[in-house]
Amino acid sequence: MQEKHGPEFWIGNALLGLSLIMLIFLGALWEALGVWAMMLWMVLAGVGMYFVTRDKGPGSNLPD
Secondary structure, three states, rough: OOOOOHHHHHHHHHHHHHHHHHOEEEEEEHHOOOOOOHHHHHHHHHHHHHEEEEHHOOOOOOOO
8 A cells, every 4th residue: 555645744744843833932932042033933844845845645546
């Protein structure tokens, strides 16, 4: 049986989950890191989205 999603999808979801947790605590992180907190969040979310969209999933079994 073919798996639905590859490792890139799960890495991307883990990074997006981490960016969500970071977003919840962004106020405290802002006080500690300043503008670097927002930069880190944007990079983390961007890389997460890259990995999620990079995974093509299983191939279609329908004819073209």
